[in-house]
Amino acid sequence: MSDIKVPFIDLQQRYQEEKEELLACVERVLESGHLVMTPELGALEEKVAAYAGIKHCIGLNSGTDALMMALMALGIGRGDEVITSPISFVATIGSIAHIGATPVFADVREDQNIDPAEIEKKITPKTKAIMPVHWTGRIADMDAIMDIAERHNLMVVEDSAQTMGSYYKGRHGGTFGQANGISCHPLKNLNAIGDGGFLLTDDDKVMEKVRLYRNHGLESRDNCVLFGVNSRLDVLNAEVLSFRLDRLKSVIERRRANVNLYRKMITAEQVFIPPCQPHEENSFVMFLTQCDDRDGLQAHLTEKGIQSLVYYGTPLHLHPAAAKLGFGRGDLPKAEAQCERVLALPHHQNLSEDQISYVAEAVNEFYAGK
Numbered sequence: 001m002s003d004i005k006v007p008f009i010d011l012q013q014r015y016q017e018e019k020e021e022l023l024a025c026v027e028r029v030l031e032s033g034h035l036v037m038t039p040e041l042g043a044l045e046e047k048v049a050a051y052a053g054i055k056h057c058i059g060l061n062s063g064t065d066a067l068m069m070a071l072m073a074l075g076i077g078r079g080d081e082v083i084t085s086p087i088s089f090v091a092t093i094g095s096i097a098h099i100g101a102t103p104v105f106a107d108v109r110e111d112q113n114i115d116p117a118e119i120e121k122k123i124t125p126k127t128k129a130i131m132p133v134h135w136t137g138r139i140a141d142m143d144a145i146m147d148i149a150e151r152h153n154l155m156v157v158e159d160s161a162q163t164m165g166s167y168y169k170g171r172h173g174g175t176f177g178q179a180n181g182i183s184c185h186p187l188k189n190l191n192a193i194g195d196g197g198f199l200l201t202d203d204d205k206v207m208e209k210v211r212l213y214r215n216h217g218l219e220s221r222d223n224c225v226l227f228g229v230n231s232r233l234d235v236l237n238a239e240v241l242s243f244r245l246d247r248l249k250s251v252i253e254r255r256r257a258n259v260n261l262y263r264k265m266i267t268a269e270q271v272f273i274p275p276c277q278p279h280e281e282n283s284f285v286m287f288l289t290q291c292d293d294r295d296g297l298q299a300h301l302t303e304k305g306i307q308s309l310v311y312y313g314t315p316l317h318l319h320p321a322a323a324k325l326g327f328g329r330g331d332l333p334k335a336e337a338q339c340e341r342v343l344a345l346p347h348h349q350n351l352s353e354d355q356i357s358y359v360a361e362a363v364n365e366f367y368a369g370k
């Protein structure tokens, strides 16, 4: 393999760009001597809630915890079914399974998001909720999903892990369902130094429960009112995320501009890039394409020093851990076909036009004459 000319991500580059402010956050927090549950956390929560346009945000230690606590706080548990997408990271179904409920899969559309028509087919008397995943930052068809939920009296918990800064008809992702989870994993657009997450909700009762639950169920230092866990977003990350939230719009603008360049420059018809609908503003946490001879293309890009990743090669229902859910190969044909074709190209806000052009030329060159 030749030297890396276009890296997949840019975390070190981002650090250099933000070094002064990040180190100032570290210094402020360490000098204060207060590392957990300080007013800085509350301030960040209010800032995130205002940004998203929702009543409450609760800072937690991951997006996975946010999803689990959202389900739990809504009273979903053993014996309940939650309909979700097979195209996601395993945390989607892990969160459902961990609270004792059963994930049920509905196939996806060509944009890799859950197909509302397929959701309707999967509803049973045990169905309690729908968990759409807004894959890559593209919001699922929430009008149709909320309509189904209303007609069948179901709750909605959005897996909005990848959704910070994404909008659907002008409304921020993670604000449609009753309780929703956002991830601040380092590969997300609003990223912590390590893990972090937010639960977003308009529901005061959910907010009260989750605030207690994330801090051992402690109402005060000497008064435990329910048995909880430790899932507090730490204060250093609260400071870092607050600083990064101020820059998020510009980060997303740069990412969108890069995707637009890719769209213009990749001309090979063997590469499908799901189009953006007029009503959506995708924050493009990842840039996924669906390609003929995906593995051949990936090998060609590697030769050229371009890092790419298969994101993901296995739909959720075909993981060994999901075997007991009763879904097999052939049950979700669209998701399965996409997993064989999907390839994430290098995508971050610090890509240069020259790098994008180099990647696009390599892609076009691979298919030339085929």
Ligand SMILES: Cc1ncc(COP(=O)(O)O)c(C=O)c1O
Residues within 6 Å of the ligand: 062, 063, 064, 065, 088, 089, 091, 092, 133, 159, 161, 162, 182, 183, 184, 185, 195, 196, 197
């Ligand atoms: C779609 C999706 N769901 C859930 C998660 C879990 O989030 P976290 O890694 O913060 O626990 C992630 C991210 O990793 C994700 O991309």
